Amino acid sequence: MDLTEYIELVFTDYTLRTITLGTAVLGAICGMLGSFAVLRKQSLLGDAISHAALPGIAIAFLIIGTKNSSIFLLGALISGLIGTFWIRGITSKTHLKSDTALGLILSLFFGFGMLLLTYIQKKPNANQAGLESYLFGQAATLLESDVWLMIIVTGISLLVLLLFWKELKLLLFDADYTKTLGFNIKFLDILITTFIVIAIVLGLQTVGVVLMSAMLLAPAAAARQWTNNLAVMVILAAIFGAFAGVFGTAISASHNNLSTGPVIVLVAGVFVLFSFIFSPGRGLLFREIRFRKNRNDLQLHKTLSFMYNIASTHEDIGHPHAIKILNNFQGFTRKSLQKLEDKNYVKIEGNMWSMTESGYHTAANLYDLLIKDEDE
């Protein structure tokens, strides 16, 4: 299936349209809320929550005996929240650090969930088939009602973010200070954590328990590279998340056997990689370029100031000198001399160089020049 065919299908084929819309909305809400998780340095919390949700799904199935994604969602939500509050409890009541608590809850809940899954598989109930798809997700099972639920939850969380924007920003930056100003940080903490749990639970059906945390973190990590403004970061993360969902679905739909969840996560991963390398402010590439440019500039300045010292011993600053004279100084190359000539700081004739008026002036005020550069 090629691209035009695919785009046509998105608009005509009901299933594909549902899946595309669903993964887009899921990516958006995860990116949005994931920004908060990343900035609170709770990146791994998402991983623990998604794993902690598994026993909830299994228990929900054991109770109702059939597959019903809404009931599973509820089960996952409850068990995800229990896991989260246990992590909180462990860190606040014991000496254990949060990474230990996260690891403990993650593996305990996941282990218990796997145990229940194998127990269910041994039972003579034909309905259990496909329950294990919650491990890696199966976007194809998305129904229109699931997508509607995602849209409603996204709307509500957007509303909550807008309403408590000021308070949440303050909490993210400086929790103690938030408390001294009289804001209830426990309430804010529970509010944002609950929505993160809801977003994760919503994604389990599509992306699965194991990979869900990537949906939360990757768009946010990518977005952080491009901006220094929290609002822009949240919006960008939502957009990256949505695009990861759409592209991921497109790739998996056009390559018949690829499972959607992992492809979406990989696409999000590509966004992260691209952002880490190519973002202008924080990216590795531009940093390296800036670094080299600075080093070259500095070398040029060093050469110029060396020439200045020589030229200033003569009455006529334009007095020509042999290039050889620069030999005991390591900072110059033919290229850098050429550059100095391009800037009209020196004149080069054969094996001689001489300083120009403007070069002399620049060299005399090199330090001031550097300071001015920094202010700009």
Next chain:
Amino acid sequence: MSEKIAVRIDDLTVAYNYKPVLWDIDLAIPEGVLMAIVGPNGAGKSTLIKSILDIIKPIAGSIQIYGKPYKKQRSLVAYVPQKGSVDWDFPTTALDVVMMGTYGSLGWIKRPGQKQKKASLEALEKVGMLAFKNRQISQLSGGQQQRIFLARALVQNASIYFMDEPFQGVDATTEKAIINILKELRKAGKTVIVVHHDLQTVPEYFDWVTFLNVKKIATGPVKDIFNDDNLTKTYGINYKVSVQQ
């Protein structure tokens, strides 16, 4: 100086896990003083401030700000946390951080408007950081970050200021600028309480001092109690500081 008491602490005991950090502290801080809290590492200086500000729950004791509990007197109190307590890579600008000082008076949900922005710009100007108002905070030097924190507290327009090591990691120029602002605050009748590490500068900067090492060792005017005896009691070794009066 009036004899009004700004902060009164009675029988305060704080413990992390089982180890007491502050033991049975009684302290009365008079209104209008510029007070240093000094003591060795782990003496509980930051904890004392955090307990007063209700960030840490004490095991026992009572704390009153002008005769009432902190919860009722929030608007009278401003706080400058340790610079290292936050992540300066947070995506925001200097002006935005200072604006946070207005959030308390705004209360829930209400957004800052022109009035809050104006006050924040004024505070930035006072600390000499107006030119950096749109600068991303990670691109500020340590001293500039400290000034931003100070401006955020100034914008709260409080009566009592608590500052946790505002001179940590700042250069001499910034230190002078900060101390001048603190002295101005005192001149305006405010009470300023500072966790301080540099004993040499105590007599020059402060008029009141509290020696703390889990227990309160001494508190009072610098000229009366800032002496080798109290320093030795607090730091445990024979301390000799030339105190110029």
